Amino acid sequence: MNNDPTYLGCVLSVSGSSLIVQLTAQVRSGLLIIGGRTHRIGQVGSFVRVPQGYNNVYGVISETAESTVTGVADLDSPDHRTIKVELIGESVGGEFERGMSQFPSIGDEAHLVTEKDLKRIYGSQTDGQVVIGKLSSSDSIDVSIDLDSLVNRHSALLGSTGSGKSTSVSSLLRSIVTDDDVILKPSARIVLFDIHGEYASALGDISTVYSVFPQPGEENLFIPYWCVSPESLIDFLCGPSEPVKNKFMDAVVEEKKEFVRVNDLNIDLNKITPYTPLPFRLKKIWYDLVHEDNVNWDGKEKIQPAYLEEGDYRLLVAPKFKPPHNANDGRVTKGGPQSMKKQLDLMRSRLLDSQYEFFLSPGKWTLDDDSKIESDLPGLIKGWVGGEKPITILDLSGMPSARLDLLLGSVLDVMFEAAIWGRNLSVGMKKKPLLLVMEEAHRYLSNENNGLSKEMVRRIAKEGRKFGVGSMLVSQRPSEIDETILSQCGTLFALRINNATDRARVKAAMSDGLSGIVDTLPILRTGEAIVTGEAAKLPMRCRFKVPKEGRFPDSRDPKVSESWSEPYNEMDYTQLVDSWRQQNAYLQEGQE
Ligand SMILES: Nc1ncnc2c1ncn2[C@@H]1O[C@H](COP(=O)(O)OP(=O)(O)OP(=O)(O)O)[C@@H](O)[C@H]1O
Ligand SMILES: [Mg+2]
Secondary structure, rough: OOOOOOOEEEEEEEEOOOEEEEOHHHHOEEEEEEOOOEEEEOOOOEEEEEEOOEEEEEEEEEEEEEOOOOOOOOOOOOEEEEEEEEEEEEOOOEEEEEEOOOOOOOOOOEEOOOOOHHHHHHHHHOOOOEEEEEEEEEEEEEEEEEEHHHHHHEEEEEEOOOHHHHHHHHHHHHHEEEEEEEEEOOOOOEEEEOOOOEEEEEEEEHHHEEEEEOOOOOOOOOOOOHHOHHHHHHHHHHHOOHHHHHHHHHHHHHHHHHHHOOOOOOOHHHOOOOOOOOOHHHHHHHHHHHHHHHHHEOOOOOEOOOOEOOOOOOOOOEEEOOOOOOOOOOEEEOOOOOOOHHHHHHHHHHHHHHHHHHHOOOOOEEEEEOOOOOHHHHHHHHHHHOOOEEEEEEEEEOHHHHHHHHHHHHHHHHHHHHHHHHOOOOOOOOOOEEEEOOOOHHHEEOOOOOOOHHHHHHHHHHHHHHHHHHEEEEEEOOOOOHHHHOOOOOEEOOOOOOHHHHHHHHHHHHHOHHHHHHEEEEEEHOOOEEEEEOOOOHHHHHHOOOOOOOOOOOOOOOOHHHHHOOOOOOOOOOOHHHHHHOOOOOOOOOOO
């Protein structure tokens, strides 16, 4: 008979990384009182300790069942109650470590893990640990995660809609960079892609916000067209057309050479390709292509174009030419083939579309007539990753959603290339790592979607660690996210998930044999998560710190019953339609 109050029972069988423990008669009631606190026994998700000499092996309960070993179905006998335990790590001396150096054997004692033990596991606040919240089972125990593995090994935060993902992300990021409102990581490089414009309200005080429709205190978001791959750019401008694409690529190279010449850059002109990251004048290319397509010449020598009007590329006015003469007198000679009219017209209307101003007329990143530019790529990268505040929020909500993939993918491309080429420099991400937080990841990482963003996220997931780029995916549909990408996420934060398909995907992605815990996903509270993987010492169920009042993301549930109970008043919908027509959700009431 064992008199230790924490004694649960003995090990009945060991297979792989799991144990079956037979509970003793003393724990029949299901409750143990130790040190004045009540502990529930045999709860799925709680921990078990198996002493091994001076060391302790720890595991998590994944199942409780009746013993089938004896084959006796005497349900009243507590001797037949068993628990299944998945082993997760051991403590040698005082320090807890993942992984096992020795396995328990049959007959070993299994003990309840008390609060004191847990404090030993979680409480060793060595460097690099970030407190993110409290253990669900005990409000007095802080939960911390390892920041290095969180960033280097990527992570995913998954949960059904309304399970508290956005709130948890803002709480998590705040925990990472601050403690009690004091900024502890002033040089953090965190870029948050905010698809719905929710985060400015939650993290405004510790972040620089870039938006297409900047509010007071926010910066203008520009994604210059010249940092997009020219192939994707021409597809966007005039749809797929091989002849136009070929001409466009050649023109891009010429324009890039011009930029190098005018600005006296130290780059070998012969090595410039369409992909060399250099600005170029898009309107000029449009003009030149139209010119080439339409030109008629004065005389057979084809030196002087037969202008009716010269046009102006800055204003997107096309040149007009005199019609060719039929008689072979050499006065006006037919020149261009006029085969690209449709595509070039489309390109012009795109260039004039005000929705795309942030992209096609990118503020100080626009080239002037002489191929000079006020701010070049270094300024752009600095704004995105090197701001004064630890977090940069790129609010993509004002962008045409059909182009999300292209634009987000291009920003990721710039950042990843910057990481690759800066790998030996002190400004590079290897010296100062970059964390990319991607909200609503299922929208551009789904299995069907094969766009630029997915390609980039795949690359980052596979190679990011070598260049100091980590990603955190946030999604409500884990089952729709590309499997390769999800499998690269070393740390998982699983919030409430109702849908069985999504749950199955999360189960498959969890590295530890924690099926029993995954089954509790539908009953998690809002803002509660199961954290497993590289950054977590133990798989744990915890609650993120609740943001202070006024620091929630702008995603609070609409108050249905309250607003429906208000007295009826007639409303005017003009403003709504104005916003829609101007594609600007930030028009103030009363503003035209
Ligand atoms: N820890 C928390 N405590 C209290 N309320 C919370 C907590 N976390 C979230 N909420 C509330 O739950 C609601 C949904 O939260 P949130 O917007 O974070 O969910 P979400 O998972 O991001 O949803 P979606 O998938 O639709 O973006 C909001 O009203 C939010 O204020
Ligand atoms: Mg959300």
